[in-house]
Amino acid sequence: ATISPEIFQEVLSAYAWGEGTLSYNSYGEGHINNTYLVTVNGKTVTRYILQRINTDIFTDPKSLMENICGVTSYLRDLISKRGGDVSRETMSIVPTKTGSSYYTDSTGGAWRVYNFVENTICLQQCRNTEDFYTSARAFGQFQKNLADYDASSLHETIPNFHNTPDRLRKFKEALKADVLHRAADISDDIAFVLDHEADCSYMTDLLAAGKLPLRVTHNDTKLNNILLDADTNDALCIIDLDTVMPGLAANDYGDSIRFGANHSAEDEPDLSKVNFSLELFEAYTKGFLEVAGNALTPLEIETLPWGAKLMTLECGMRFLTDYLEGDHYFAIHRPGQNLDRARTQFKLVRDMEACWSEMNNIVSKYSK
Ligand code: ATP
Ligand code: MG
Ligand code: MG
Incomplete structure (x- = not known):
């Protein structure tokens, strides 16, 4: 404007x-x-x-x-x-x-x-694994600092933001309406989502059962929302608090893993280039748990891999929903871009499933 x-x-x-x-x-x-x-x-x-x-x-x-x-x-x-x-x-x-x-x-x-x-630096992109580790420490510190804050007193400024079952429901609605007749050509992608129906409610069920605590979440845990001290290069201050809301600690963590633990563009059409990086996953997990580990419950820590998987699945579902509805939420610069975006997320979910036990071992290694 x-x-x-x-x-x-x-x-x-x-x-x-x-x-x-x-x-x-x-x-x-x-x-x-x-x-x-x-x-x-x-x-x-x-x-x-x-x-x-x-x-x-x-x-x-x-x-x-x-x-x-x-x-x-x-x-x-x-x-x-x-x-x-x-x-x-x-x-x-x-x-x-x-x-x-x-x-x-x-x-x-x-x-x-x-x-x-x-006297700060704001990085637009990770230059190396160390930067990703630093960002994990920064958001871990934010989580730890706010661990005793009454998250239920916060307004849900974007309702159902990470309500994965609700995102699935919206996907199914878009699929049913299929206004642009795009569904017929993407049956594999649709099947992938529907095959994961049971997974979608894994974390929200634990929250509803009172087994996971409601936390203050940032919901935009990107590198450029951290200010680093220009002298020491240490994480100093978390900024961009517009999306601060009540939520699950694993969702902030998981969204960071979703976009940070790979070396490809979010809309990469060549899926052979889209690979989940266990090395980056480990660096983030280490940084996050070193700082926030003792502020989290054992179950919150144990379910961190679920946060990573579900944030990635949910994001893919949102891209695919938008593709079915005619690309009016996520801006596109070429046809099929939202479909490519959905597919990168689903590829990452597949990769995570393939190394699920390694992911869990890494989390438990740093939870001591
Ligand atoms: P995004 O696209 O990440 O949602 P935004 O439009 O919400 O960004 P901010 O992230 O709040 O905007 O601010 C934009 C930039 O301004 C930051 O990346 C940072 O470089 C700088 N900035 C914001 N707040 C401060 C501050 N309090 N002190 C120093 N620099 C700041
Ligand atoms: Mg910002
Ligand atoms: Mg912002």
């Missing part, structure tokens, strides 16, 4: 920036929100992140901001009790002049301001 200078002035004047000259520029490589760096040039230079929340995707900014404020103020208390650097180890929301966590402009846009975490 292009935003007029008048709207910028309106938004900027809603905040008390302190003494100095204000300037702003587009910032970062995010795809969801519009992100700006605001610089206040006074006696010292202070910087902030200003974001226009994507309200097409996040239709309830009030609940979303309640989640973010709840989690970030909890982290602030925890880090300060621990003697950590509150200005760098968590983001903090900067309130408006009237004390609100966000500002709604005269055109309906929703804006928020964060402290800018100085």
Whole structure:
């Protein structure tokens, strides 16, 4: 969205920036929100992140901001009790002049301001196994820090986000409707999904039975949602908290494995190039459990491979559903792209099934 200078002035004047000259520029490589760096040039230079929340995707900014404020103020208390650097180890929301966590402009846009975490690096892609290990430690730390947070107090800003049985139900609906008559040519892919029907409810059943705890989950555990300390290269701060919701620890872990434990593009058409990497799986599992291991229950740890498998299956089902429905959720740049995306996920699920005992052995190796 292009935003007029008048709207910028309106938004900027809603905040008390302190003494100095204000300037702003587009910032970062995010795809969801519009992100700006605001610089206040006074006696010292202070910087902030200003974001226009994507309200097409996040239709309830009030609940979303309640989640973010709840989690970030909890982290602030925890880090300060621990003697950590509150200005760098968590983001903090900067309130408006009237004390609100966000500002709604005269055109309906929703804006928020964060402290800018100085002297950091944000990697767009893993350069090596070590980077994946570092990201596991970062998200493990996030999970551990929030282990005692009452996750049921968080709003489910995207309902049923990782409700795998519900994703299956939606897939079956799309299959039944088959509006573009695409089903006939993809019978193997359809059979793959239907053969996994019983698996879909494995984790949600354990949750419903009270055997797995509800946790604070991040739900976008990508490398570029971690800030690394520029001096030490250690993970410093988890950002991009829009999708913080109640969920299962294994789902955050599993989604990281889904996209990180392979060397291929998500839409690779040549499936011979799509291979689940046990080496990357081990690196992530090691990092995650080294940090979060003692904050998780034995069953949460034991079911981590299920998180990996089901997040991958679920993602594949979503791509295939969208393919059947005519590609209106995941943007495509060529015909068949969502089918290719679904197939890479199913190939990874097959690979995981083929090395299921190795995966379980790796998890138990690092759970001591
Ligand atoms: P995505 O496409 O990952 O969903 P997004 O549009 O939600 O991204 P963010 O990830 O919140 O946007 O921010 C975009 C980028 O801005 C980050 O990748 C990071 O480089 C930078 N950034 C965001 N918040 C901060 C902060 N508090 N301090 C320093 N840099 C930040
Ligand atoms: Mg981001
Ligand atoms: Mg985001």
